[in-house]
Amino acid sequence: MTTVTIKDVAREAGVSVASVSRALNGTGGVTAETEKRIREVAARLRYMPHGAARSLITRRTHTIGALLPDMYGEFFSELIRGIDLAARARGLHLLVSSAHDGVDDGAAALRTMRGRVDGMIILSPRADASFLHANLPESLPTVLLNSPLRGRRYPVLNIDNYGGAHAMVRHLAVTCGYRDIALVAGPQDNFDAQQREDGYRAAMAEFAPGAPLRVIRGEFTEESGYRAGRELLASGRLPRAVFAANDMMAIGCLLALREGGVDVPGEVAVTGFDDIPIARYVTPALTTVQVRIVDLGRSALERLAALLDATDQATTPDADILGCEIVVRDSCGARPHGKTSTNKAR
Amino acid sequence: MTTVTIKDVAREAGVSVASVSRALNGTGGVTAETEKRIREVAARLRYMPHGAARSLITRRTHTIGALLPDMYGEFFSELIRGIDLAARARGLHLLVSSAHDGVDDGAAALRTMRGRVDGMIILSPRADASFLHANLPESLPTVLLNSPLRGRRYPVLNIDNYGGAHAMVRHLAVTCGYRDIALVAGPQDNFDAQQREDGYRAAMAEFAPGAPLRVIRGEFTEESGYRAGRELLASGRLPRAVFAANDMMAIGCLLALREGGVDVPGEVAVTGFDDIPIARYVTPALTTVQVRIVDLGRSALERLAALLDATDQATTPDADILGCEIVVRDSCGARPHGKTSTNKAR
DNA sequence: GGGCGGAACGTAAACGTTTTCATCGCGGCT
DNA sequence: AGCCGCGATGAAAACGTTTACGTTCCGCCC
Secondary structure, three states: OOOOOHHHHHHHHHHHHHHHHHHHHHHOOOHHHHHHHHHHHHHHHHHOOHHHHHHHOOOOOOOEEEEEEOOOOOOHHHHHHHHHHHHOOOOOOOEEEEEOOOOHHHHHHHOOOOOOOOEEEEEEOOOOHHEEEEEOOOOOEEEEOOOOOOOOOOOOEEEEEEHHHHHHHHHHHHHHOOOOOEEEEOOOOOOHHHHHHHHHHHHHHHOOOOOOEEEOOOOOOHHHHHHHHHHHHHOOOOOOOEEOOOOHHHHHHHHHHHHHOOOOOOEEEEEEEEOOHHHHOOOOOEEEEEEEEEEHHHHHHHHHHHHHHHOOOOOOEEEEEEOOEEEEOOOOOOOOOOOOOOOOOO | OOOOOOOHHHHOOOOOOHHHHHHHHHOOOHHHHHHHHHHHHHHHHHHOOOHHHHHHHHOOOOEEEEEEEOOHHHHHHHHHHHHHHHHHHHOOOEEOOOOOOOOHHHHHHHHHHOOOOOOOEEOOOOHHHHHHHHHHOOOOOOOEEOOOOOEEEEEEEEEEEHHHHHHHHHHHHHHHHOOEEEEEOOOOOHHHHHHHHHHHHHHHHHHHHOOOOOOOOOOOOOHHHHHHHHHHHHHHHHHHOOOOOOOOHHHHHHHHHHOOOOOOOOOOOEEEEEEHHHHHHOOOEEEEEOOOHHHHHHHHHHHHHHHHOOOOOOOOOOOEEEEEEEOOOOOOOOOOOOEEEEOOOO
16 A cells, blocks of 8 residues: 555556556657656656566666775775765665674675675675685676785776885885884785785885884774874884874874874874875875775776676676875975975865 | 576475575474575575565565765765664665755655665755655655754754854853854755854854854865865954864865964864864864764664664654764863763753 | 558566465374 | 374465567558
8 A cells, every 4th residue: 555566557547567667667669648647647646666676677776785894984985985976977876885893794794785786896804715706696796996816706906005105115215214114004914904014014125224124003093093103102212204004093193192292293204095085184284195095986886887787798807906196295204394285175 | 597596496405495485584394404405505506595586575675775965074974884883783784875966866866765775864955845755655764864854754863053053152252252253154055054053143142242243155065164264364354263064164274274374273263063083183173063973873773773663653753953062172272171061952 | 451560558477585375294182 | 093283395476577478459552
């Protein structure tokens, strides 16, 4: 009763359900006047087609799923925004799932996607090959983000973590002339964190050979960055520069140092990674490795959409690396203090 | 072929589809050993049930839809996070739709939700009563966020915009002793913006009678806040305090003033509204009206879940107002003395 | 005038599940 | 021995669409 189906419209308009379907979908085979009548009845009855029923037979949901480890922080929100932007432009909807506490959790989330989405974008540190094989429907188009899996089965989009970290350390060492550069690293099991750490170590060996290596483990959160800053303060021996593996930790660290009365960048330089929107608004404005997060999300979706359009499996999965540049602001000390001309509000 | 259905499992296990369904869903009526056999076959074939087919007959999607005007800025990302958190705890999925350029856009988004979601959370400045009536399936449980519609048909959750703005102006006028307080307002057709402006005007009349009222129109973006700051600078007559109707505009304004060489809070105090996570990290740390955004999202979802659980329509839709407190940091020039609470309206 | 082609429309089969109902076998009770 | 109840299972209906396939009707050409 309460829900009006296509049958109700058909009965009320005195036609068959087939005609209603044809009229409303704009497929041919129906007179202009009957179409008009059907449309009127549909509007009057406030009929809206049942998505599940439709996509059951159409085999199209016009929805793509996004599996993320978390929703906290601007990195993920910007990523989602990028995905959403591109999805919207293509008339696709977005089913997000941040369930990823445990592996089972993610597995369950993935399996329930079957029949609800046309494709998936997966950003999951824990999603290895066997996990995906076990929990992903055989023929579900999928794009991987920031994954160590190198495009053997699915297209992969990665950030140039190594290159970005390497460039940042070079900037600190060569341009700014610092040698004692500490790293606030990310979680050990995180792929991005590993690559960034590799880049740090390689660049240190290259540009500051013999300099002390100092790595503090963080968790990509502001709070862990804050703790890292406190730890540095407590150690009694401050490094000349701190390179945090992401902006949120850099910001947390910044706060700890500020509270500790340390002059940034005068005594200690601090830099980050990601260039989340906040980065330019903290004080001192954060020098960081710019990742075009929105573009990352956007191209992930566009890659997926290409997969969807290509009915044949002719498309070869490959791996792309999104390059990133370092953007120099105030927190590294390379520029005259207080000058913020690159701060262009968007 | 490529997709394995319940029939394949049934055939392979030598049972009927009914038994497979029963075994996999844990409904009774199947021997422990046949269930085991069925589960093994299902795992071997990597069967995963088709969501659309299932929910077509179950009339449950375990998904809730969220209609948002935009995805830009931390307010919305935090809101989504709050919704997601609560949804995850309840085993619900999230279908987000930020399509809202035009009214038609939102209407289309809403209509396609039919049969894909069990309920909706709608935050849409443009969604008036007739819009909702026309585009929302008759019996789809829905919760409205920040809507002028006062719970006649749907439960509504609002922020105490008026009270928060009122309290902030009182703080600036009474506690800090400023009289010349400018408002950087939000979009005119935005409900929250209107209420905040009302609160500003009322509190000004009450606590700074005769003081000049100064309202600059913004759009809730950093950039519009930046423009507002430039406008104030260009006017040659700076107010003693600027109350921005949200944090993003406050931060943009902060940047403009900093670039203009204005001392904040020494010459001009700046405050915001929302308490987005960034607020505490800008310099000077932003005094603002704290809205528990995550809680707002969370309780919206929980309200909706309650609607879903209550099969009968016995639940009376009502309107709740989420109280907010002002949190004093550095940007207003007062001593950080803690929080002042607005009375929580019921 | 009879056949013919095509447009408009209806009938019914699919899509992949869940669930009701019937069937079957079997053990215990009278 | 017959009956009853019950647990396990299968057959089939249902969910709301789309679409392949008939059917009807009409105008047209020979």
